[in-house]
Amino acid sequence: MENARKARLTDLRRILAEAEGFGKPGTAVLPFGLRPIDDALPWGGLPLAALHEVESAGAASEDGAAAAFLAGILARLTPARPVLWCVQRADLHVLGLALAGLAASRLLLVRAPTEREILWAMEEGLRSRALAAVVGEVETLSTPASRRLQLAAEASGITGFVLHRRGETAAASAAVTRWRVAALPSVPVAGEPGIGRPLWRVELLRCRGGMPAAWNVEAGDETGHVALSAALADRPAFRQFRAAG
Secondary structure (H helix, E strand, O other), X not given: OHHHHHHHHHHHHHHHHHHOOOOOOOOOEEOOOOHHHHHHOOOOOEEOOOEEEEEEOOOXXXXXXXXXXXXXXXXXXXXXXXXXXXXXXXXXXXXXXXXXXXXXXXXXXXXXOOHHHHHHHHHHXXXXXXXXXXXXXXXXXXXXXXXHHHHHHHHHOOEEEEEEXXXXXOOOOOOOEEEEEEEEEEEOOOOOOOOOEEEEEEEEEEEOOOOOEEEEEEOOOOOOOXXXXXXXXXXXXXXXXXXXX
16 A cells, blocks of 8 residues: 555656656756665656755854755766856855865856846856856845746756855745755764764755655765765655645
8 A cells, every 4th residue: 555655656746747847758867876865856866957956054054064965966967067156255165065076177166246146147157058067156046036047957958056055045936956954963983083974964845746855864975975874774764844835
């Protein structure tokens, strides 16, 4: 009975994703390589040629977990192509991004004085097929602006990401997924002195055709992949925590 219910739910998610233009044969997807996360996404991974949002855990959060999570995704997107990263402040931690797998040599950094100009630069960048992806750091993303970015991504095949360094900025948007990432206390490793492996709380807040969910994972490594912590392996790693809005 339970397996039949899950199968019907999977079929429904696939139908909804196809109705919205995603999940059709030939749609490009980037798997996380972690089954609980990939299974929660109707496409079996992160759909490319689309707009996604990533945010920090709270208004005062500056732990860098959200940026590192995003860097791990970018590291695995067409490694031969550059990533356009648009910011207002010139404080991008390049070394931290490199530790997450995104080499400094791949970064094209654009600094703009206002969020409006950042969104303009993102839209222009999404029209360039020479890029692997476009990132814009903004706190306010209106529905019309998100629609323009989503349409530009669909037209060019380039993936766009909006990074909210401060959380609690959720608003209606055309983004296909929205994620929240926070650092957790590290878990000591038996036989290894010092600080244990860093952990993240990764939440899928919104997903077209899918349900919100959350996982505790080991922070991404230099290959850009996250993993279930050995200390958490015997616990439920996947939890749906509320109905999709």
